[in-house]
Amino acid sequence: MSIPRELWKGFIFLDNYKKAFTDRQFYQALGNTVIWVGESVILQFVIGLGTALVLNQKFRGRAIVRGAVMIPWATPLVVTTVLWSWIYHPNIGVLNDLLMRLGVLEVRASWLADPNLALHLVALTQVWTGFPFFAIMLLAALQSIPTDMYEAAKIDGASISQSFKNITIPLLKGQIFVVIMLRVIWLSQNAMTIFLMTAGGPAGSTQVLASYTFLVTLTHLNFGYASALGVILFLILLLLIYIYIKVGRVEI
Amino acid sequence: MLSILLVLVISLAPFMWLVLSTLKPAREMFTFPPTYLPHVFTLENYFNLLSKTDFPIWFKNSLIVSTATTVIAIAVCILGAYGASRFRFSGRNLFLFMLFLTQMFPGVLLVIPYIEIMRSFGLIDTLASLIITYCTFAIPLCSWILKGYFDSLPRDLEEAAMVDGCSKLGALRRVVLPLSVPGVAATAIFIFIQSWGEAMFAILLTNTSSNYVLAIGIYTLSVSEFEWSWANLLSSGVVTALPLVFIFVFLQKYLVVGLTKGAIKG
Numbered sequence: 006m007s008i009p010r011e012l013w014k015g016f017i018f019l020d021n022y023k024k025a026f027t028d029r030q031f032y033q034a035l036g037n038t039v040i041w042v043g044e045s046v047i048l049q050f051v052i053g054l055g056t057a058l059v060l061n062q063k064f065r066g067r068a069i070v071r072g073a074v075m076i077p078w079a080t081p082l083v084v085t086t087v088l089w090s091w092i093y094h095p096n097i098g099v100l101n102d103l104l105m106r107l108g109v110l111e112v113r114a115s116w117l118a119d120p121n122l123a124l125h126l127v128a129l130t131q132v133w134t135g136f137p138f139f140a141i142m143l144l145a146a147l148q149s150i151p152t153d154m155y156e157a158a159k160i161d162g163a164s165i166s167q168s169f170k171n172i173t174i175p176l177l178k179g180q181i182f183v184v185i186m187l188r189v190i191w192l193s194q195n196a197m198t199i200f201l202m203t204a205g206g207p208a209g210s211t212q213v214l215a216s217y218t219f220l221v222t223l224t225h226l227n228f229g230y231a232s233a234l235g236v237i238l239f240l241i242l243l244l245l246i247y248i249y250i251k252v253g254r255v256e257i
Numbered sequence: 258m259l260s261i262l263l264v265l266v267i268s269l270a271p272f273m274w275l276v277l278s279t280l281k282p283a284r285e286m287f288t289f290p291p292t293y294l295p296h297v298f299t300l301e302n303y304f305n306l307l308s309k310t311d312f313p314i315w316f317k318n319s320l321i322v323s324t325a326t327t328v329i330a331i332a333v334c335i336l337g338a339y340g341a342s343r344f345r346f347s348g349r350n351l352f353l354f355m356l357f358l359t360q361m362f363p364g365v366l367l368v369i370p371y372i373e374i375m376r377s378f379g380l381i382d383t384l385a386s387l388i389i390t391y392c393t394f395a396i397p398l399c400s401w402i403l404k405g406y407f408d409s410l411p412r413d414l415e416e417a418a419m420v421d422g423c424s425k426l427g428a429l430r431r432v433v434l435p436l437s438v439p440g441v442a443a444t445a446i447f448i449f450i451q452s453w454g455e456a457m458f459a460i461l462l463t464n465t466s467s468n469y470v471l472a473i474g475i476y477t478l479s480v481s482e483f484e485w486s487w488a489n490l491l492s493s494g495v496v497t498a499l500p501l502v503f504i505f506v507f508l509q510k511y512l513v514v515g516l517t518k519g520a521i522k523g
Contacts (some may be wrong), residue, residue, distance in 0.1 A: 059260045072506035073268045079505035081454030083475045084494040088275045102290045194363035218365045227371050235366030
Protein backbone atom coordinates (compact mmCIF):
# COMPACT_ATOMS: atom_id res chain seq x y z
CA MET A 6 0.00 0.00 0.00
CA SER A 7 1.17 3.50 -0.72
CA ILE A 8 1.54 4.72 2.85
CA PRO A 9 3.47 7.96 3.39
CA ARG A 10 6.74 7.42 5.21
CA GLU A 11 5.63 9.39 8.26
CA LEU A 12 2.66 7.10 8.93
CA TRP A 13 4.55 3.85 8.53
CA LYS A 14 4.57 2.13 11.87
CA GLY A 15 6.26 -1.01 10.78
CA PHE A 16 5.05 -4.50 10.13
CA ILE A 17 2.58 -5.88 12.58
CA PHE A 18 3.16 -9.38 11.27
CA LEU A 19 0.49 -11.72 12.40
CA ASP A 20 -1.51 -9.31 14.56
CA ASN A 21 -4.40 -9.24 12.12
CA TYR A 22 -4.59 -13.01 12.21
CA LYS A 23 -4.50 -13.03 15.99
CA LYS A 24 -7.32 -10.52 15.87
CA ALA A 25 -9.29 -12.84 13.66
CA PHE A 26 -8.88 -15.75 16.02
CA THR A 27 -10.14 -13.70 18.95
CA ASP A 28 -12.99 -12.11 17.04
CA ARG A 29 -16.36 -13.51 18.04
CA GLN A 30 -17.87 -12.32 14.79
CA PHE A 31 -15.25 -14.27 12.86
CA TYR A 32 -16.28 -17.55 14.44
CA GLN A 33 -19.92 -16.70 13.99
CA ALA A 34 -19.27 -16.00 10.31
CA LEU A 35 -17.39 -19.28 9.99
CA GLY A 36 -20.24 -21.27 11.48
CA ASN A 37 -22.80 -19.46 9.37
CA THR A 38 -20.76 -20.17 6.25
CA VAL A 39 -20.92 -23.90 6.90
CA ILE A 40 -24.66 -23.83 7.54
CA TRP A 41 -25.47 -21.54 4.63
CA VAL A 42 -23.28 -23.29 2.05
CA GLY A 43 -24.35 -26.72 3.23
CA GLU A 44 -28.07 -25.97 3.14
CA SER A 45 -27.92 -24.15 -0.16
CA VAL A 46 -25.91 -26.79 -1.98
CA ILE A 47 -27.93 -29.74 -0.69
CA LEU A 48 -31.25 -28.14 -1.58
CA GLN A 49 -29.98 -26.90 -4.94
CA PHE A 50 -28.78 -30.39 -5.71
CA VAL A 51 -32.06 -32.03 -4.79
CA ILE A 52 -34.24 -29.57 -6.68
CA GLY A 53 -31.76 -29.49 -9.57
CA LEU A 54 -31.77 -33.26 -9.80
CA GLY A 55 -35.55 -33.36 -9.75
CA THR A 56 -35.68 -30.73 -12.46
CA ALA A 57 -33.11 -32.61 -14.53
CA LEU A 58 -35.14 -35.80 -14.25
CA VAL A 59 -38.23 -33.95 -15.40
CA LEU A 60 -36.38 -32.31 -18.29
CA ASN A 61 -34.87 -35.61 -19.33
CA GLN A 62 -38.21 -36.90 -20.47
CA LYS A 63 -39.58 -36.06 -23.85
CA PHE A 64 -42.70 -33.96 -23.87
CA ARG A 65 -44.06 -31.18 -25.98
CA GLY A 66 -42.88 -27.77 -24.95
CA ARG A 67 -39.80 -29.19 -23.30
CA ALA A 68 -37.63 -26.43 -24.78
CA ILE A 69 -39.91 -23.80 -23.28
CA VAL A 70 -39.70 -25.36 -19.84
CA ARG A 71 -35.94 -25.59 -20.14
CA GLY A 72 -35.86 -21.91 -21.04
CA ALA A 73 -38.09 -21.09 -18.08
CA VAL A 74 -35.82 -23.03 -15.73
CA MET A 75 -32.95 -20.75 -16.70
CA ILE A 76 -34.68 -17.63 -15.47
CA PRO A 77 -33.58 -17.83 -11.83
CA TRP A 78 -30.00 -18.30 -13.00
CA ALA A 79 -30.24 -15.51 -15.56
CA THR A 80 -31.59 -12.88 -13.23
CA PRO A 81 -28.75 -10.72 -11.94
CA LEU A 82 -28.05 -11.25 -8.27
CA VAL A 83 -28.96 -7.68 -7.35
CA VAL A 84 -32.37 -8.18 -8.85
CA THR A 85 -32.87 -11.56 -7.20
CA THR A 86 -32.04 -10.19 -3.78
CA VAL A 87 -34.42 -7.30 -4.32
CA LEU A 88 -37.12 -9.68 -5.48
CA TRP A 89 -36.83 -11.97 -2.51
CA SER A 90 -36.57 -9.08 -0.05
CA TRP A 91 -39.85 -7.99 -1.56
CA ILE A 92 -41.34 -11.45 -1.09
CA TYR A 93 -40.09 -11.62 2.48
CA HIS A 94 -41.30 -8.10 3.26
CA PRO A 95 -42.89 -8.13 6.71
CA ASN A 96 -45.81 -5.84 5.89
CA ILE A 97 -46.67 -6.41 2.25
CA GLY A 98 -44.78 -9.55 1.32
CA VAL A 99 -46.20 -12.50 -0.51
CA LEU A 100 -44.69 -15.08 1.83
CA ASN A 101 -46.64 -13.76 4.76
CA ASP A 102 -49.78 -13.61 2.69
CA LEU A 103 -49.48 -17.16 1.40
CA LEU A 104 -48.70 -18.61 4.79
CA MET A 105 -51.59 -16.76 6.35
CA ARG A 106 -53.96 -17.98 3.68
CA LEU A 107 -52.77 -21.51 4.31
CA GLY A 108 -53.43 -21.03 7.97
CA VAL A 109 -49.85 -21.64 8.97
CA LEU A 110 -49.31 -18.13 10.25
CA GLU A 111 -51.65 -15.91 12.16
CA VAL A 112 -49.67 -12.74 12.38
CA ARG A 113 -47.32 -11.33 9.78
CA ALA A 114 -43.76 -12.41 10.51
CA SER A 115 -40.65 -10.35 10.12
CA TRP A 116 -38.53 -12.87 8.29
CA LEU A 117 -35.24 -11.15 7.59
CA ALA A 118 -35.23 -9.49 10.98
CA ASP A 119 -35.44 -12.76 12.87
CA PRO A 120 -31.96 -13.94 13.91
CA ASN A 121 -33.03 -17.56 13.92
CA LEU A 122 -34.68 -17.62 10.52
CA ALA A 123 -32.87 -15.06 8.41
CA LEU A 124 -29.96 -17.29 7.38
CA HIS A 125 -32.24 -20.06 6.18
CA LEU A 126 -34.33 -17.63 4.19
CA VAL A 127 -31.27 -16.23 2.46
CA ALA A 128 -30.27 -19.83 1.78
CA LEU A 129 -33.67 -20.34 0.18
CA THR A 130 -33.06 -17.37 -2.09
CA GLN A 131 -29.68 -18.80 -3.00
CA VAL A 132 -31.31 -22.13 -3.79
CA TRP A 133 -33.72 -20.44 -6.18
CA THR A 134 -30.83 -18.70 -7.91
CA GLY A 135 -28.63 -21.74 -8.11
CA PHE A 136 -30.76 -24.80 -8.87
CA PRO A 137 -30.79 -24.18 -12.67
CA PHE A 138 -27.03 -24.69 -12.72
CA PHE A 139 -27.44 -28.12 -11.17
CA ALA A 140 -30.40 -28.86 -13.41
CA ILE A 141 -28.47 -28.16 -16.60
CA MET A 142 -25.29 -29.93 -15.53
CA LEU A 143 -27.15 -32.97 -14.25
CA LEU A 144 -29.33 -33.03 -17.34
CA ALA A 145 -26.23 -33.17 -19.53
CA ALA A 146 -24.93 -35.99 -17.35
CA LEU A 147 -28.23 -37.87 -17.48
CA GLN A 148 -28.32 -37.60 -21.23
CA SER A 149 -24.91 -39.16 -21.49
CA ILE A 150 -26.25 -42.43 -20.10
CA PRO A 151 -27.20 -44.71 -22.98
CA THR A 152 -30.85 -45.66 -22.91
CA ASP A 153 -30.07 -49.30 -23.66
CA MET A 154 -29.07 -49.77 -20.06
CA TYR A 155 -32.48 -48.75 -18.84
CA GLU A 156 -34.17 -50.93 -21.43
CA ALA A 157 -32.05 -53.89 -20.44
CA ALA A 158 -32.89 -53.31 -16.82
CA LYS A 159 -36.58 -53.10 -17.62
CA ILE A 160 -36.41 -56.38 -19.49
CA ASP A 161 -34.83 -57.91 -16.43
CA GLY A 162 -37.76 -56.65 -14.41
CA ALA A 163 -36.24 -53.72 -12.56
CA SER A 164 -38.54 -51.04 -11.18
CA ILE A 165 -37.95 -47.35 -11.76
CA SER A 166 -36.36 -46.78 -8.39
CA GLN A 167 -34.18 -49.85 -8.77
CA SER A 168 -32.84 -48.75 -12.13
CA PHE A 169 -32.29 -45.28 -10.70
CA LYS A 170 -30.34 -46.66 -7.81
CA ASN A 171 -28.27 -49.15 -9.75
CA ILE A 172 -27.71 -47.44 -13.08
CA THR A 173 -28.12 -43.69 -12.74
CA ILE A 174 -26.38 -43.04 -9.46
CA PRO A 175 -23.24 -45.13 -10.02
CA LEU A 176 -22.70 -43.73 -13.51
CA LEU A 177 -23.18 -40.15 -12.43
CA LYS A 178 -21.24 -40.24 -9.20
CA GLY A 179 -18.12 -38.62 -10.65
CA GLN A 180 -19.94 -35.80 -12.33
CA ILE A 181 -22.18 -35.20 -9.34
CA PHE A 182 -19.15 -34.80 -7.15
CA VAL A 183 -17.53 -32.33 -9.55
CA VAL A 184 -20.63 -30.19 -9.82
CA ILE A 185 -21.24 -30.16 -6.08
CA MET A 186 -17.66 -29.25 -5.23
CA LEU A 187 -17.65 -26.49 -7.81
CA ARG A 188 -20.78 -25.05 -6.29
CA VAL A 189 -19.43 -25.33 -2.75
CA ILE A 190 -16.33 -23.43 -3.79
CA TRP A 191 -18.32 -20.72 -5.53
CA LEU A 192 -20.79 -20.29 -2.71
CA SER A 193 -18.11 -20.12 -0.03
CA GLN A 194 -16.70 -17.03 -1.65
CA ASN A 195 -20.04 -15.44 -2.47
CA ALA A 196 -20.28 -12.30 -0.43
CA MET A 197 -22.94 -10.47 -2.40
CA THR A 198 -26.05 -12.53 -1.78
CA ILE A 199 -25.79 -12.02 1.94
CA PHE A 200 -24.54 -8.47 1.68
CA LEU A 201 -27.30 -7.34 -0.63
CA MET A 202 -30.08 -8.98 1.32
CA THR A 203 -29.19 -8.43 4.95
CA ALA A 204 -25.66 -7.01 5.13
CA GLY A 205 -24.95 -9.71 7.69
CA GLY A 206 -27.68 -8.74 10.10
CA PRO A 207 -29.57 -9.11 12.27
CA ALA A 208 -26.88 -9.34 14.93
CA GLY A 209 -24.50 -11.11 12.58
CA SER A 210 -26.80 -14.09 12.20
CA THR A 211 -26.49 -14.04 8.44
CA GLN A 212 -22.85 -13.07 8.25
CA VAL A 213 -20.65 -15.44 6.32
CA LEU A 214 -16.90 -15.21 6.04
CA ALA A 215 -16.96 -13.70 2.57
CA SER A 216 -19.52 -11.06 3.41
CA TYR A 217 -17.76 -10.28 6.68
CA THR A 218 -14.54 -9.63 4.76
CA PHE A 219 -16.45 -7.39 2.39
CA LEU A 220 -18.12 -5.52 5.22
CA VAL A 221 -14.84 -4.91 7.00
CA THR A 222 -13.46 -3.48 3.75
CA LEU A 223 -16.42 -1.32 2.93
CA THR A 224 -17.52 0.07 6.25
CA HIS A 225 -14.69 -0.35 8.73
CA LEU A 226 -12.12 0.46 6.07
CA ASN A 227 -9.74 -1.79 8.00
CA PHE A 228 -7.90 -3.03 4.95
CA GLY A 229 -5.33 -4.93 6.98
CA TYR A 230 -7.85 -6.98 8.90
CA ALA A 231 -9.99 -7.51 5.83
CA SER A 232 -6.97 -8.82 3.96
CA ALA A 233 -6.23 -11.25 6.76
CA LEU A 234 -9.81 -12.50 6.68
CA GLY A 235 -9.59 -12.83 2.93
CA VAL A 236 -6.42 -14.88 3.18
CA ILE A 237 -8.02 -17.19 5.74
CA LEU A 238 -10.95 -17.64 3.39
CA PHE A 239 -8.55 -18.35 0.56
CA LEU A 240 -6.74 -21.00 2.59
CA ILE A 241 -10.04 -22.71 3.32
CA LEU A 242 -10.86 -22.58 -0.35
CA LEU A 243 -7.45 -24.03 -1.25
CA LEU A 244 -8.28 -26.99 0.93
CA LEU A 245 -11.61 -27.45 -0.82
CA ILE A 246 -9.96 -27.09 -4.22
CA TYR A 247 -7.37 -29.68 -3.26
CA ILE A 248 -10.12 -32.11 -2.36
CA TYR A 249 -11.88 -31.22 -5.60
CA ILE A 250 -8.83 -31.97 -7.71
CA LYS A 251 -7.70 -35.08 -5.88
CA VAL A 252 -11.00 -36.83 -5.31
CA GLY A 253 -12.64 -35.63 -8.51
CA ARG A 254 -9.51 -36.48 -10.48
CA VAL A 255 -9.92 -33.32 -12.48
CA GLU A 256 -7.35 -32.80 -15.22
CA ILE A 257 -5.94 -29.34 -15.38
CA MET B 258 -47.68 -33.86 -15.55
CA LEU B 259 -47.63 -32.43 -12.11
CA SER B 260 -43.87 -32.35 -11.86
CA ILE B 261 -43.56 -30.25 -15.01
CA LEU B 262 -46.01 -27.78 -13.56
CA LEU B 263 -44.10 -27.70 -10.31
CA VAL B 264 -40.84 -26.97 -12.10
CA LEU B 265 -42.49 -24.17 -14.06
CA VAL B 266 -44.02 -22.63 -10.96
CA ILE B 267 -40.79 -22.71 -9.00
CA SER B 268 -38.84 -21.13 -11.83
CA LEU B 269 -41.30 -18.58 -13.09
CA ALA B 270 -43.59 -17.57 -10.25
CA PRO B 271 -41.19 -15.33 -8.33
CA PHE B 272 -40.08 -13.50 -11.46
CA MET B 273 -43.66 -13.13 -12.64
CA TRP B 274 -44.53 -11.69 -9.27
CA LEU B 275 -41.78 -9.13 -9.71
CA VAL B 276 -43.07 -8.07 -13.09
CA LEU B 277 -46.69 -7.96 -11.95
CA SER B 278 -45.79 -5.85 -8.94
CA THR B 279 -44.26 -3.22 -11.17
CA LEU B 280 -47.40 -2.96 -13.23
CA LYS B 281 -49.42 -1.74 -10.29
CA PRO B 282 -49.73 1.87 -9.21
CA ALA B 283 -47.80 2.64 -6.04
CA ARG B 284 -50.81 2.74 -3.78
CA GLU B 285 -51.89 -0.72 -4.87
CA MET B 286 -48.35 -2.02 -4.42
CA PHE B 287 -48.45 -1.33 -0.73
CA THR B 288 -51.71 -3.00 0.19
CA PHE B 289 -51.94 -6.10 2.30
CA PRO B 290 -53.05 -8.73 1.47
CA PRO B 291 -51.31 -8.15 -1.86
CA THR B 292 -53.31 -8.25 -5.05
CA TYR B 293 -51.84 -10.92 -7.27
CA LEU B 294 -53.15 -9.60 -10.53
CA PRO B 295 -53.07 -5.83 -10.73
CA HIS B 296 -56.48 -4.27 -10.35
CA VAL B 297 -55.16 -1.25 -12.17
CA PHE B 298 -52.59 -1.80 -14.91
CA THR B 299 -50.17 1.03 -15.21
CA LEU B 300 -46.78 1.75 -16.67
CA GLU B 301 -46.25 4.77 -14.47
CA ASN B 302 -43.47 3.09 -12.54
CA TYR B 303 -41.46 2.69 -15.71
CA PHE B 304 -42.14 6.25 -16.81
CA ASN B 305 -40.94 7.50 -13.44
CA LEU B 306 -37.92 5.31 -13.67
CA LEU B 307 -36.90 6.69 -17.01
CA SER B 308 -37.64 10.32 -16.33
CA LYS B 309 -37.05 10.97 -12.66
CA THR B 310 -34.08 8.81 -11.74
CA ASP B 311 -30.60 8.31 -13.08
CA PHE B 312 -31.65 4.96 -14.46
CA PRO B 313 -31.00 5.75 -18.16
CA ILE B 314 -27.44 6.78 -17.29
CA TRP B 315 -26.92 3.56 -15.38
CA PHE B 316 -28.25 1.54 -18.29
CA LYS B 317 -25.91 3.28 -20.68
CA ASN B 318 -22.97 2.69 -18.36
CA SER B 319 -23.77 -0.99 -18.00
CA LEU B 320 -24.01 -1.32 -21.75
CA ILE B 321 -20.66 0.38 -22.25
CA VAL B 322 -18.86 -1.61 -19.59
CA SER B 323 -20.25 -5.00 -20.52
CA THR B 324 -19.74 -4.55 -24.25
CA ALA B 325 -16.21 -3.23 -23.89
CA THR B 326 -15.26 -6.04 -21.53
CA THR B 327 -16.67 -8.65 -23.88
CA VAL B 328 -14.96 -7.28 -26.97
CA ILE B 329 -11.55 -6.89 -25.33
CA ALA B 330 -11.68 -10.22 -23.54
CA ILE B 331 -12.73 -12.18 -26.60
CA ALA B 332 -10.06 -10.57 -28.76
CA VAL B 333 -7.36 -11.46 -26.24
CA CYS B 334 -8.68 -14.89 -25.39
CA ILE B 335 -9.00 -16.24 -28.88
CA LEU B 336 -5.30 -15.74 -29.46
CA GLY B 337 -4.32 -16.96 -26.02
CA ALA B 338 -6.56 -20.00 -26.02
CA TYR B 339 -5.52 -21.00 -29.52
CA GLY B 340 -1.90 -20.73 -28.52
CA ALA B 341 -2.42 -22.77 -25.39
CA SER B 342 -4.34 -25.37 -27.31
CA ARG B 343 -2.18 -25.83 -30.36
CA PHE B 344 1.34 -25.12 -29.19
CA ARG B 345 3.62 -26.73 -26.66
CA PHE B 346 5.85 -24.22 -24.95
CA SER B 347 7.86 -24.20 -21.76
CA GLY B 348 5.77 -23.04 -18.87
CA ARG B 349 2.61 -24.20 -20.57
CA ASN B 350 1.52 -26.35 -17.67
CA LEU B 351 2.16 -23.58 -15.20
CA PHE B 352 0.20 -21.21 -17.40
CA LEU B 353 -2.77 -23.55 -17.54
CA PHE B 354 -2.64 -24.17 -13.83
CA MET B 355 -2.66 -20.43 -13.17
CA LEU B 356 -5.67 -20.04 -15.45
CA PHE B 357 -7.42 -22.64 -13.37
CA LEU B 358 -6.33 -21.27 -10.01
CA THR B 359 -7.28 -17.67 -10.71
CA GLN B 360 -10.87 -18.71 -11.16
CA MET B 361 -10.91 -20.18 -7.69
CA PHE B 362 -9.60 -17.04 -6.05
CA PRO B 363 -12.16 -15.45 -3.75
CA GLY B 364 -13.22 -12.17 -5.27
CA VAL B 365 -13.48 -10.64 -1.83
CA LEU B 366 -9.77 -11.01 -1.31
CA LEU B 367 -8.97 -9.23 -4.54
CA VAL B 368 -11.11 -6.24 -3.79
CA ILE B 369 -8.54 -4.42 -1.66
CA PRO B 370 -5.60 -4.72 -4.05
CA TYR B 371 -7.82 -3.59 -6.90
CA ILE B 372 -8.89 -0.49 -5.01
CA GLU B 373 -5.26 0.36 -4.38
CA ILE B 374 -4.25 -0.23 -7.97
CA MET B 375 -7.09 1.82 -9.37
CA ARG B 376 -6.40 4.58 -6.91
CA SER B 377 -2.74 4.78 -7.88
CA PHE B 378 -3.73 5.01 -11.53
CA GLY B 379 -6.25 7.69 -10.71
CA LEU B 380 -9.02 5.54 -12.07
CA ILE B 381 -11.31 5.41 -9.07
CA ASP B 382 -14.87 6.26 -9.97
CA THR B 383 -14.47 5.76 -13.71
CA LEU B 384 -15.97 3.23 -16.04
CA ALA B 385 -12.46 2.37 -17.23
CA SER B 386 -11.64 0.89 -13.82
CA LEU B 387 -14.63 -1.40 -14.13
CA ILE B 388 -13.76 -2.45 -17.64
CA ILE B 389 -10.20 -3.26 -16.68
CA THR B 390 -11.32 -5.11 -13.57
CA TYR B 391 -13.89 -7.21 -15.37
CA CYS B 392 -11.40 -8.03 -18.11
CA THR B 393 -9.03 -9.45 -15.52
CA PHE B 394 -11.73 -11.91 -14.54
CA ALA B 395 -13.08 -12.56 -17.97
CA ILE B 396 -9.79 -13.31 -19.67
CA PRO B 397 -8.68 -16.30 -17.57
CA LEU B 398 -12.15 -17.77 -17.57
CA CYS B 399 -12.58 -17.36 -21.32
CA SER B 400 -9.15 -18.63 -22.11
CA TRP B 401 -9.96 -21.71 -20.10
CA ILE B 402 -13.26 -22.31 -21.83
CA LEU B 403 -12.01 -21.49 -25.31
CA LYS B 404 -8.94 -23.64 -24.90
CA GLY B 405 -11.16 -26.56 -24.05
CA TYR B 406 -13.24 -25.73 -27.06
CA PHE B 407 -10.27 -25.50 -29.42
CA ASP B 408 -8.96 -28.76 -28.01
CA SER B 409 -12.10 -30.45 -29.21
CA LEU B 410 -11.63 -29.25 -32.77
CA PRO B 411 -9.59 -31.67 -34.92
CA ARG B 412 -6.37 -30.26 -36.26
CA ASP B 413 -6.56 -31.81 -39.70
CA LEU B 414 -8.22 -28.83 -41.29
CA GLU B 415 -5.66 -26.35 -40.04
CA GLU B 416 -2.85 -28.65 -41.06
CA ALA B 417 -4.37 -29.02 -44.48
CA ALA B 418 -4.56 -25.26 -44.77
CA MET B 419 -0.94 -24.88 -43.71
CA VAL B 420 0.18 -27.49 -46.22
CA ASP B 421 -1.53 -25.32 -48.81
CA GLY B 422 0.62 -22.38 -47.76
CA CYS B 423 -1.40 -20.71 -45.03
CA SER B 424 0.45 -19.19 -42.08
CA LYS B 425 -0.49 -20.24 -38.54
CA LEU B 426 -2.34 -16.99 -37.97
CA GLY B 427 -4.01 -17.33 -41.31
CA ALA B 428 -5.11 -20.84 -40.45
CA LEU B 429 -6.61 -19.48 -37.28
CA ARG B 430 -8.48 -16.79 -39.11
CA ARG B 431 -9.70 -18.76 -42.10
CA VAL B 432 -10.24 -22.24 -40.76
CA VAL B 433 -10.60 -22.37 -37.00
CA LEU B 434 -12.57 -19.23 -36.28
CA PRO B 435 -15.48 -19.95 -38.61
CA LEU B 436 -15.72 -23.37 -37.01
CA SER B 437 -15.69 -22.06 -33.49
CA VAL B 438 -18.45 -19.49 -33.79
CA PRO B 439 -20.70 -21.39 -31.32
CA GLY B 440 -17.96 -21.59 -28.72
CA VAL B 441 -16.84 -18.00 -29.13
CA ALA B 442 -20.42 -16.74 -29.16
CA ALA B 443 -21.24 -18.68 -26.02
CA THR B 444 -18.15 -17.37 -24.27
CA ALA B 445 -18.93 -13.80 -25.33
CA ILE B 446 -22.47 -14.12 -24.00
CA PHE B 447 -21.13 -15.55 -20.78
CA ILE B 448 -18.74 -12.64 -20.25
CA PHE B 449 -21.47 -10.15 -21.06
CA ILE B 450 -23.80 -11.72 -18.52
CA GLN B 451 -21.15 -11.75 -15.82
CA SER B 452 -20.25 -8.10 -16.35
CA TRP B 453 -23.85 -7.01 -16.46
CA GLY B 454 -24.66 -8.41 -13.05
CA GLU B 455 -21.39 -7.75 -11.23
CA ALA B 456 -21.88 -5.73 -8.06
CA MET B 457 -19.04 -6.29 -5.63
CA PHE B 458 -16.27 -4.42 -7.42
CA ALA B 459 -18.61 -1.82 -8.80
CA ILE B 460 -19.74 -0.84 -5.31
CA LEU B 461 -16.18 -0.21 -4.23
CA LEU B 462 -14.77 1.30 -7.39
CA THR B 463 -17.43 3.86 -8.26
CA ASN B 464 -19.08 6.39 -6.04
CA THR B 465 -20.91 9.02 -8.02
CA SER B 466 -24.29 8.30 -9.43
CA SER B 467 -23.37 9.26 -12.98
CA ASN B 468 -20.76 6.51 -13.01
CA TYR B 469 -22.88 3.80 -11.55
CA VAL B 470 -23.71 0.65 -13.40
CA LEU B 471 -27.15 -0.87 -13.11
CA ALA B 472 -26.13 -3.21 -10.33
CA ILE B 473 -25.02 -0.36 -8.10
CA GLY B 474 -27.94 1.83 -8.99
CA ILE B 475 -30.27 -0.87 -7.81
CA TYR B 476 -28.27 -1.37 -4.65
CA THR B 477 -28.39 2.35 -3.90
CA LEU B 478 -32.14 2.37 -4.34
CA SER B 479 -32.50 -0.66 -2.12
CA VAL B 480 -30.74 0.87 0.85
CA SER B 481 -32.67 4.08 0.64
CA GLU B 482 -35.03 4.54 3.57
CA PHE B 483 -38.03 5.65 1.60
CA GLU B 484 -40.78 3.13 1.06
CA TRP B 485 -41.78 4.60 -2.29
CA SER B 486 -38.41 3.76 -3.76
CA TRP B 487 -39.61 0.15 -3.88
CA ALA B 488 -41.50 1.13 -7.02
CA ASN B 489 -38.32 2.34 -8.68
CA LEU B 490 -36.39 -0.56 -7.24
CA LEU B 491 -38.65 -3.27 -8.60
CA SER B 492 -39.04 -1.69 -12.02
CA SER B 493 -35.31 -1.14 -12.40
CA GLY B 494 -34.89 -4.77 -11.42
CA VAL B 495 -37.17 -5.89 -14.20
CA VAL B 496 -35.44 -3.77 -16.82
CA THR B 497 -32.00 -4.92 -15.65
CA ALA B 498 -33.00 -8.55 -15.70
CA LEU B 499 -34.78 -8.49 -19.04
CA PRO B 500 -31.74 -8.49 -21.37
CA LEU B 501 -30.20 -11.39 -19.50
CA VAL B 502 -33.43 -13.32 -19.29
CA PHE B 503 -33.92 -12.77 -22.99
CA ILE B 504 -30.41 -13.98 -23.78
CA PHE B 505 -30.69 -17.00 -21.55
CA VAL B 506 -34.11 -18.12 -22.58
CA PHE B 507 -33.74 -17.71 -26.30
CA LEU B 508 -30.04 -18.31 -26.77
CA GLN B 509 -29.50 -20.93 -24.12
CA LYS B 510 -29.20 -23.68 -26.69
CA TYR B 511 -26.01 -22.11 -28.03
CA LEU B 512 -24.77 -21.27 -24.58
CA VAL B 513 -25.03 -24.77 -23.22
CA VAL B 514 -23.50 -26.38 -26.30
CA GLY B 515 -20.71 -23.88 -26.49
CA LEU B 516 -19.82 -24.01 -22.83
CA THR B 517 -20.16 -27.65 -21.94
CA LYS B 518 -18.30 -28.85 -24.99
CA GLY B 519 -14.98 -27.84 -23.56
CA ALA B 520 -15.58 -26.82 -19.98
CA ILE B 521 -16.35 -29.99 -18.06
CA LYS B 522 -13.70 -32.65 -17.93
CA GLY B 523 -13.76 -35.96 -16.19
